[in-house]
Amino acid sequence: MSNNNRQAEQQEIKNLFKIYSETRDKEIRDTLIEKNLYIAEILAKKYVNKGIEYDDLLQVASIGLILAIERYDISKGFEFSSYATPTIVGEIKKYFRDKGWVIRVPRRIQELSKKVNNAKTTLSQNLQRSPTIKDIAEYLEITEEEVIEAMEGSRVYAPQSLDISFDSQNDDKDVNLQDLIGEEDDDFAKIELKDFIEKTMEKLNEVEKKILIDRYFEKKTQVSIAKELKISQMTVSRMEKKIIEKFRKELEETNS
Known part of the structure; x- marks a missing residue:
């Protein structure tokens, strides 16, 4: 499939999601299931x-796909596949837990998931959108199946922490990002948080990015x-407060 055809297909799916969010038409939902069933098939094969x-x-996995379609909010801005993958995997893991099986993901998936996560960060900056x-x-230079496999593996080995804290400007208490974001479905919250952080970081300059990464990740x-x-240390402190304020404004705009 050519790039133009892929883009047309992606745009068609986005349009279908928009219509479905407004009408909840069963035929449109069935079409969305059919067009995204490959994700469920790939993930099911991994287990x-x-x-x-x-x-x-x-x-x-198909039940997980249907749940993902029902819950997906196109206005949030991230790709459906990024939302659907952990939702489907969650249903598979739940099924295994009910059956008493333990899921183990190979080490190669751990390494691949790191590369995929790094690629997502780089591409988000280069493309100015979620890849x-x-x-x-x-x-x-890998297959789409390997990407989905790595995305699934990252949910097991490297879940996005919701405990990143920021110094509050108003009192002595720290503010956790999970407190700013609030709680929804666990998988949804993790993706939304990661998407929120990446989009906000795109609005920071290089010095601000370094301060944020060094302070809260390093x-x-x-x-x-x-x-x-x-x-001066005072300059770092002032810039840190400005960074926090940018995150708060971005959150307000996201929720408005």
């Missing part, structure tokens, strides 16, 4: 040879960051 037949796994599975596959002190940037 074969674990004591459960593929047909049973596909049925469970599709096809975008990631072409960037890493756990560096303001003093050490100030030394690296050759600025």
